[in-house]
Amino acid sequence: MVMATKAYDKSFREEVYKNVDSGEDVKLCMQCGVCGITCPLRDKMTHGPRQIWSLIRAGKRDEVMDSPDIMLCTSCYTCKVRCPRGVKVIDIMHGLAHYALEQGIVPRAETAKFGKVFWDSIYKTGRVDETEVPMRYTLTAGPIHGLFNTLEMMDIGRALLSHKRMKFKLGPGIPPSKKIKGIKGLKKMLDKAQAMSPGKEG
Amino acid sequence: MDKNQACYLCQGCGLGEALNFEKLQEVVEEAGIGEVKTHEQLCSPEGVAFIQGDVDGGVNAILLGACSCRVKTNEFDFGPEVIVERASLREQAVYPSEAEYEGEEEAGEDRQMLAEDYLRMSAVKLAKSDVPVPFQLEEAPETSVMVVGGGVAGINAALAAAKAGVDVFLVEKEDALGGFLGKMAKLAPENPPYQELEDTHLEALVAEIEGNDKIKVYTGNTVTETKGAPGNFDVTLSGGESFRCGAIVQATGWLPYEPEKLAEELAYGSNDAIITNVDMEAKAKAGDLGGIGSVAFIQCAGSRDQNHLPYCSAVCCTVSLKQAMLVKEANPEAAVYVIYKDIRTPGQSEEVYREAQRKGVVFIRRGEDYPKISESGGKLAIETADVTLNDTVEIDELDLVVLATGMKPNNPRVVEPPLVALGMDQEAAKKVAAEAKAACDDWSVLNLKYRQGPNLPTLKYAYPDSHFICFPYETRRTGIYAAGTVRRPMRVTAAVEDATGAALKAIQATKAAAGGFAVHPRSGDMSFPEFAMQRCTQCKRCTEECPFGAINEDEKANPLPNPTRCRRCGVCMGACPERIISFKNYSVDMIGSMIKSIEVPEEDEEKPRVVVLVCENDALPAIDMAARAGHKWSPYIRFIPVRCLGSINLVWIADALSSGIDGVMLFGCRRGDDYQCHFIKGSELANVRMSKISETLDRLVLESDRVRVEEISFGEVDKVPQIIAEFMETIEEVGPNPYKGF
Numbered sequence: 001m002v003m004a005t006k007a008y009d010k011s012f013r014e015e016v017y018k019n020v021d022s023g024e025d026v027k028l029c030m031q032c033g034v035c036g037i038t039c040p041l042r043d044k045m046t047h048g049p050r051q052i053w054s055l056i057r058a059g060k061r062d063e064v065m066d067s068p069d070i071m072l073c074t075s076c077y078t079c080k081v082r083c084p085r086g087v088k089v090i091d092i093m094h095g096l097a098h099y100a101l102e103q104g105i106v107p108r109a110e111t112a113k114f115g116k117v118f119w120d121s122i123y124k125t126g127r128v129d130e131t132e133v134p135m136r137y138t139l140t141a142g143p144i145h146g147l148f149n150t151l152e153m154m155d156i157g158r159a160l161l162s163h164k165r166m167k168f169k170l171g172p173g174i175p176p177s178k179k180i181k182g183i184k185g186l187k188k189m190l191d192k193a194q195a196m197s198p199g200k201e202g
Numbered sequence: 203m204d205k206n207q208a209c210y211l212c213q214g215c216g217l218g219e220a221l222n223f224e225k226l227q228e229v230v231e232e233a234g235i236g237e238v239k240t241h242e243q244l245c246s247p248e249g250v251a252f253i254q255g256d257v258d259g260g261v262n263a264i265l266l267g268a269c270s271c272r273v274k275t276n277e278f279d280f281g282p283e284v285i286v287e288r289a290s291l292r293e294q295a296v297y298p299s300e301a302e303y304e305g306e307e308e309a310g311e312d313r314q315m316l317a318e319d320y321l322r323m324s325a326v327k328l329a330k331s332d333v334p335v336p337f338q339l340e341e342a343p344e345t346s347v348m349v350v351g352g353g354v355a356g357i358n359a360a361l362a363a364a365k366a367g368v369d370v371f372l373v374e375k376e377d378a379l380g381g382f383l384g385k386m387a388k389l390a391p392e393n394p395p396y397q398e399l400e401d402t403h404l405e406a407l408v409a410e411i412e413g414n415d416k417i418k419v420y421t422g423n424t425v426t427e428t429k430g431a432p433g434n435f436d437v438t439l440s441g442g443e444s445f446r447c448g449a450i451v452q453a454t455g456w457l458p459y460e461p462e463k464l465a466e467e468l469a470y471g472s473n474d475a476i477i478t479n480v481d482m483e484a485k486a487k488a489g490d491l492g493g494i495g496s497v498a499f500i501q502c503a504g505s506r507d508q509n510h511l512p513y514c515s516a517v518c519c520t521v522s523l524k525q526a527m528l529v530k531e532a533n534p535e536a537a538v539y540v541i542y543k544d545i546r547t548p549g550q551s552e553e554v555y556r557e558a559q560r561k562g563v564v565f566i567r568r569g570e571d572y573p574k575i576s577e578s579g580g581k582l583a584i585e586t587a588d589v590t591l592n593d594t595v596e597i598d599e600l601d602l603v604v605l606a607t608g609m610k611p612n613n614p615r616v617v618e619p620p621l622v623a624l625g626m627d628q629e630a631a632k633k634v635a636a637e638a639k640a641a642c643d644d645w646s647v648l649n650l651k652y653r654q655g656p657n658l659p660t661l662k663y664a665y666p667d668s669h670f671i672c673f674p675y676e677t678r679r680t681g682i683y684a685a686g687t688v689r690r691p692m693r694v695t696a697a698v699e700d701a702t703g704a705a706l707k708a709i710q711a712t713k714a715a716a717g718g719f720a721v722h723p724r725s726g727d728m729s730f731p732e733f734a735m736q737r738c739t740q741c742k743r744c745t746e747e748c749p750f751g752a753i754n755e756d757e758k759a760n761p762l763p764n765p766t767r768c769r770r771c772g773v774c775m776g777a778c779p780e781r782i783i784s785f786k787n788y789s790v791d792m793i794g795s796m797i798k799s800i801e802v803p804e805e806d807e808e809k810p811r812v813v814v815l816v817c818e819n820d821a822l823p824a825i826d827m828a829a830r831a832g833h834k835w836s837p838y839i840r841f842i843p844v845r846c847l848g849s850i851n852l853v854w855i856a857d858a859l860s861s862g863i864d865g866v867m868l869f870g871c872r873r874g875d876d877y878q879c880h881f882i883k884g885s886e887l888a889n890v891r892m893s894k895i896s897e898t899l900d901r902l903v904l905e906s907d908r909v910r911v912e913e914i915s916f917g918e919v920d921k922v923p924q925i926i927a928e929f930m931e932t933i934e935e936v937g938p939n940p941y942k943g944f
Binding site for chain 2: 007
């Protein structure tokens with residue numbers, strides 16, 4: 001992989017340090033590569049975490065912000081646990097993804113959509129409904145794609161139903177998911193947390 | 203001395219069951235020791251009292267048939283006037299042959315013969331040993347120490363020595379003390395939590411020196427002549443003053459690697475904004491960092507590079523980190539880049555690395571290639587490989603590029619002709635010697651008036667150390683110790699520690715000179731070589747081969763030994779073709795007679811005999827440990843400890859082979875660049891001498907396979923039985939020595 005040669009530029013790293021959750025940790029990376037080598041998704045990544053940090057330091061804004069890699073993290077936490085410098089790898093990864101979305105950049109559409117459905121479910125009901133979330137996610141690709149996708153997954157669905165691992169629903173919201181007790185309190189907490197995220201304060 | 207000999211045989215540790223003590227007793231009596239006693243455990247308080255009783259009654263030469271001479275040394279020490287010779291029946295006879303002994307009559311016989319031989323050899327050794335009389339200098343020995351170099355190591359060495367109560371002469375060539383410490387703006391963090399840059403505190407150190415009446419400071423002076431030996435070195439300074447001191451610490455520090463040599467690789471000299479870390483330090487000291495908007499440090503500038511300094515100076519990374527932090531302190535907005543191969547921050551300086559990162563310094567890993575530095579629009583630009591990005595990157599708009607150059611010792615390089623020259627013909631040897639001489643630096647720090655030259659012998663890169671792990675501070679000139687960056691590249695904290703260590707070593711050397719005993723590694727040894735001068739042929743081999751330059755010579759090339767420079771290795775004894783050099787308790791005749799006392803069975807008995815001359819420093823402990831670890835080996839082996847493989851005189855090998863011994867093995871320390879020889883070139887010398895043994899063997903019409911040199915280190919215990927087994931196999935293939943029975 002050869003990228004266009006471009007001079008080091010300090011503006012993007014300053015931007016990340018300031019606006020991304022735990023962004024200042026990027027400074028601390030010593031390029032040992034433990035994060036990349038422990039990542040279960042390393043085969044799917046063009047740039048592992050440490051390369052992302054290098055790109056940030058080099059000021060390669062587009063390479064980082066457009067990279068699907070920053071949205072691949074499954075939050076397994078192995079890298080964060082193993083980092084000898086204590087860099088909060090996961091927090092930065094999610095922070096970068098979040099920051100990209102805020103800037104109107106969608107590095108990886110599927111993740112963005114799934115995240116939105118997942119978030120909505122939690123925000124509205126206080127729980128992740130195992131029937132509702134996949135249904136809504138599969139419909140994000142349009143009704144026809146959604147229908148075919150659902151048919152494809154029918155066997156798994158039937159097996160889950162017969163073992164009572166999933167509740168039956170006719171469609172999204174039919175019948176509506178149960179809300180947890182104190183959903184109002186949770187919403188307040190989530191709103192506050194969102195308002196506190198980096199780059200939002202002040 | 204009049205010897206009143208007695209022998210004590212120990213039956214403890216299973217020896218009682220394994221050996222026939224009645225027969226052993228007979229053997230010792232035959233060897234000339236009338237009094238032989240047996241005890242069930244000699245090292246027990248009762249056993250020691252048993253011997254002590256006889257010592258009080260007049261016994262002054264003891265043969266102990268028990269365990270190795272390396273154990274129970276306190277128990278079996280009966281004072282300096284009593285010679286104790288120990289036959290290692292346990293480690294060398296019983297333990298290694300145990301398995302074969304079980305139920306087998308013949309194996310038991312072999313073991314008995316083994317033990318008997320060891321007792322015979324020890325009896326001979328005891329008969330030929332004398333109590334050493336310590337050497338005394340003619341004039342009263344000095345206890346003072348001269349420290350050459352007034353930098354951080356020199357200052358601290360002087361202070362440490364003065365605190366220990368000795369007078370110090372501190373010689374510094376500049377007009378003020380301080381050395382490189384005086385040129386530093388700040389020190390990188392040296393104390394927990396290793397995040398704050400620190401002051402040098404030079405003024406306080408200098409004030410401490412000036413306030414100490416034990417320290418006499420000679421600034422603006424160099425050493426023009428050093429004569430003599432530990433205990434009385436006579437020193438003359440360039441200022442004309444002279445004094446006498448007991449030992450010397452050389453703390454002459456370091457020289458920056460010449461950046462001019464990097465003109466091609468790193469464009470040094472093409473632009474004033476390309477400077478070295480030394481220049482950068484001066485800039486920082488002058489408070490001239492505020493205007494720097496962007497700076498790049500290039501690590502390993504001429505270090506770890508076969509065309510420049512092949513080694514890592516271990517400090518440049520920390521220095522660049524410190525300077526990067528200084529730039530950030532002066533201007534937090536400055537863009538600071540460190541372009542490195544590997545960041546090497548030994549010890550706690552890893553914290554400095556972290557702190558520099560926290561301050562926002564950007565690190566770029568460059569790989570092996572040097573970055574390209576160019577000029578554009580009045581500023582500098584760098585194009586470098588970025589290994590983590592697998593790409594070439596550019597950094598432009600740089601105000602300054604700092605080359606992190608390494609350290610060279612401030613000490614003249616000495617190249618010795620390879621020892622193989624000893625075996626060459628005159629012409630070839632002369633050529634090799636001339637080549638070596640040409641590669642030496644022709645300046646000197648100490649201007650030693652030694653026959654072997656004015657400088658301390660150096661290792662590969664002109665460091666005068668002899669082995670920085672095993673014998674720190676020891677140079678190859680006894681009584682002269684190296685400390686600080688002249689010994690190896692190091693930071694301030696390490697230099698302070700070094701200075702203290704070297705100062706204490708120097709004091710130790712003066713005590714040893716006064717008491718007439720040896721310094722490391724034969725610490726406390728009272729014996730010293732004596733020369734039967736009437737038979738000397740002035741061949742110069744002792745003066746040439748002494749690893750420590752202990753022997754001067756007069757106009758007629760007669761050797762003039764300096765016993766206080768001597769480390770008692772016996773290399774001179776091994777070198778002397780006339781065999782005129784001997785110690786009171788170690789001589790050519792002694793070992794030769796020991797070899798001859800071994801009983802060699804007739805050829806038809808099919809019991810070969812092999813003599814192994816074992817270095818006492820590494821190989822003997824390895825053998826002891828192997829025996830104690832339960833390793834077994836052939837009962838046909840006879841070990842004879844020697845002070846160093848370099849002390850082996852070729853006549854011993856001839857003695858052994860002509861008396862029917864089937865093979866001789868030399869078992870010693872590793873030689874070469876990573877030598878572990880305690881006397882530096884002893885095993886190397888032994889190897890060279892052995893390569894010439896073929897002459898002797900030819901004369902005896904014997905196979906050269908019968909003689910072998912093996913190297914072993916302290917930790918290679920498992921290799922002991924393996925090496926022995928291989929050699930025994932060879933001996934079996936070669937067949938019995940035809941000289942048996944003559």
